[in-house]
Amino acid sequence: xxxxxxxxxxxxxxxxxxxxxxxxxxxxxxxxxxxxxxxxxxxxxxxxxxxxxxxxxxxxxxxxxxxxxxxxxxxxxxxxxxxxxxxxxxxxxxxxxxxxxxxxxxxxxxxxxxxxxxxxxxxxxxxxxxxxxxxxxxxxxxxxxxxxxxxxxxxxxxxxxxxxxxxxxxxxxxxxxxxxxxxxxxx
Numbered sequence: 001x002x003x004x005x006x007x008x009x010x011x012x013x014x015x016x017x018x019x020x021x022x023x024x025x026x027x028x029x030x031x032x033x034x035x036x037x038x039x040x041x042x043x044x045x046x047x048x049x050x051x052x053x054x055x056x057x058x059x060x061x062x063x064x065x066x067x068x069x070x071x072x073x074x075x076x077x078x079x080x081x082x083x084x085x086x087x088x089x090x091x092x093x094x095x096x097x098x099x100x101x102x103x104x105x106x107x108x109x110x111x112x113x114x115x116x117x118x119x120x121x122x123x124x125x126x127x128x129x130x131x132x133x134x135x136x137x138x139x140x141x142x143x144x145x146x147x148x149x150x151x152x153x154x155x156x157x158x159x160x161x162x163x164x165x166x167x168x169x170x171x172x173x174x175x176x177x178x179x180x181x182x183x184x185x186x187x
Contacts, residue, residue, distance in 0.1 A: 004032075005039045006180050007171065009054075013068040014170040015163045017052065017184055022077035022124045023069035025057075030064055040066070046181035055101065058108040065108065067122070071097065077124060086127050090118040126151050 008026060015021035028036055043054050051071045058065040075097050078084065088094065092103050100122075107116035120130035125147050132141065132150025141148035145160040173183060 003035075003039055005036060006174050009043075009066075009068060009180060010171045010174040011167060014167040016068045016070065016073075017170065017180065018166050019070050019073050020162065020166060022074040023067055023122050025119070025123060026066050026068065028064045028066055030059075030062055036064065043181060046185050050184060052184055057101070057105050067101070069122075074122065078122070082127060083121050086121055086130070087118060090116075092118070120147065123147075126156075128152075129156075 005028065008028065009017075012026040013024035016024040030036060033039070040054050040056070047054075051073075053067075053069055053071055055067045055069070056064050057067045078087070078097065078100065084094075087100065093099050104116065104119060104122065108119075117130055117134040120133070121127065128151035129147060129149055133148050136150070138148060141150055142153040143149050143157070145156070146163055149156045170183070174180065
């Protein structure tokens, strides 16, 4: 059975669920869905066994920021030495995924004027795009889609098209009555 939360997750997190992107991030309005916490618990109960996690990384009064990822996909992604080095320069510890995510959560919770743009590394954005956005404060990008692109525009356009096809396919299934747990759960 589908829920409003599942439609939101299908729309914003399909590439991570499908394993073609290391993670996706979605902001959920707490007051719009009083059963949000219970639905997330159910999704985690059904899908954590398959390595799919729904992790609140930041909470405020009205919103919950949810990181959706396949654990092994995100671990492999962050094993890239270029990404490890980028995160280290941003103050992240060396260590397993859990330590990196805890550090990210603390950076998000700290608030302040500077948003932790390195979150883009976790989400699979190329480092040149993360750095370009940070450096230029979102201006002067080559184009904008799922994120603002400062690096390889043609390759990224193809990737964005793949993400859109994935999103449309999953959203169609969920809107047709299928649940995310049934689609990605154990066979």
